[in-house]
Amino acid sequence: MSEIFDLIIIGGGVNGAGVARDAAGRGAKVLLLEKGDLASGTSSKSTKLVHGGLRYLEYYEFALVREALGERETVWQIAPHIVWPMRFILPVTDGMRPRWMLRAGLFLYDHIGGKGRLKNTSSVNLKKHAAGAPLEKRYKRGFEYSDGWVDDARLVVLNALDAAERGAEIRTRTLVTSARRDGDIWHVEAGGETFQARAIVNAAGPEADDLARLVGEQPAYGIRRVRGSHIVVPKLFDHDRAYILQQPDTRICFAIPWENDFTLIGTTDADHAGSLDDVQASDEEMRYLCDAANRYFEQDVTPDDVVHTYAGVRALVDDGSGRPEAATRGYKIALSDPSRGAPILGIYGGKITSYRHVAEDAVDKLAERLPVLKGESWTGKEPLPGGEFKYTAQPILFDVLREDYPFLSETDVVRIGRAYGTRAGDWLGEAKSWDDLGRNFGAGLSEAEVDYLRRVEWAQTADDVLWRRTKQGVHMSEAEQASLREFMGG
DSSP: OOOEESEEEEOOSHHHHHHHHHHHHTTOOEEEEOSSSTTOSGGGSSOSEEOOOGGGGGGTOHHHHHHHHHHHHHHHHHOTTTEEEEEEEEEOOTTSSOHHHHHHHHHHHHHTTOSOSSOOOEEEETTTSGGGTTBOTTOOEEEEEEEEEEOHHHHHHHHHHHHHHTTOEEEOSOOEEEEEEETTEEEEEETTEEEEESOEEEOOGGGHHHHHHHTTOOOSSOEEEEEEEEEEEEOSOSSSOEEEEEOTTSOEEEEEEETTTEEEEEOOOEEOOSOSSSOOOOHHHHHHHHHHHHTTBSSOOOGGGOOEEEEEEEEEEOOOOSSGGGSOOOEEEEEOOGGGSSOEEEEEEOOGGGHHHHHHHHHHHHTTTOGGGOSOOOTTTSOOTTOOSOTTOHHHHHHHHHHHOTTSOHHHHHHHHHHHGGGTHHHHTTOSSGGGGOOEEETTEEHHHHHHHHHHSOOOSHHIIIIIIOOGGGGSOHHHHHHHHHHTTO
């Protein structure tokens, strides 16, 4: 007889990986099934922010913002390598939200989540502040506030890795084709195999309603699929602040320093009715984002300046809102009726900042039916792999890397430190030079690192490495990327 898992999780995005980590840490036997690569959908296509969502205050989403601000602090504490503080510049713009309204909103933002570790809001004279230099001269005043940056795809991978180290089985590129109940057991067919479990978690994100129907359930909530697109252009400023830019249609866009040499601009909100397998930024969205930046920066950008784009489809709970940006970013959890037999729990909606709390909520809910999950909540205290240091100690981590591996450039030190934290040595080993790390594929991506990502972090293709485990694809030529593809087998 095949083994019976306590829990099969379908979906390898941030919610699925978070549930796998939490459940495995409570002693459950867990299997995670993902049809593509980890974080290959929505969870690697975010604006890379761990934040409360300042603009959600306008829609009276106070509970959502309070929760997210608390989780911002928690995630920073458990993952201080892939999460770090960032200051944001909000220019005051004539004809848009008045200065008093912005100040009131920022005061609330500073305090609604309780006393945090990040710096509070301050007023900024843009004629004198360094962040004012790249802006058009008509912007004279503004505010500076705090939020956080996160490497979204690595957040997913590290949750999956921690789950695996606690006994979970992680299967990528394993498409679920059917599932049926037989009393108190689910039989799930995926990747040509049949698996058995006492419960299922539907963590399929924008496909959660489709997956519910596939396994014979009625979706508990409607899903509104909203596309968020981003563009990357050569850097528009040379400092470490980001910008939050008001737009005439009342939306906001971010302009964020990205990968040293670039500026990331996003995002859009557009209802998405097409395929979820190959989501692309439209020409209209690219033009919109260029225009959004051009309203503020002296240096104009056009679609011809765009060096990279990405787009993801958010799974929002359909609350009947007219405009996509007004739809709630909150989440709903639905557990099947006990009379139906083996339970299935569905996660609908949510945002990356709150993933850990969503997972904890989901596992607590399932514990009503699976006694093995009745252990205490723990994920807000234990660090993710590589994050075993104090949240303020990232500079010390860099100092250790500089001392142990003096051949690394400053760019290499920061990239590697922020990606792997205290586990960087797991693949750098005893290297004394780049030659000791094997083949160099370009931009500091070595054979040793690629082998580690394949062996430990489930990377199978060049894109897994170039755009999810790292972001080195934006720094490498087509020829260098082709060389990596050949090395990894196509």
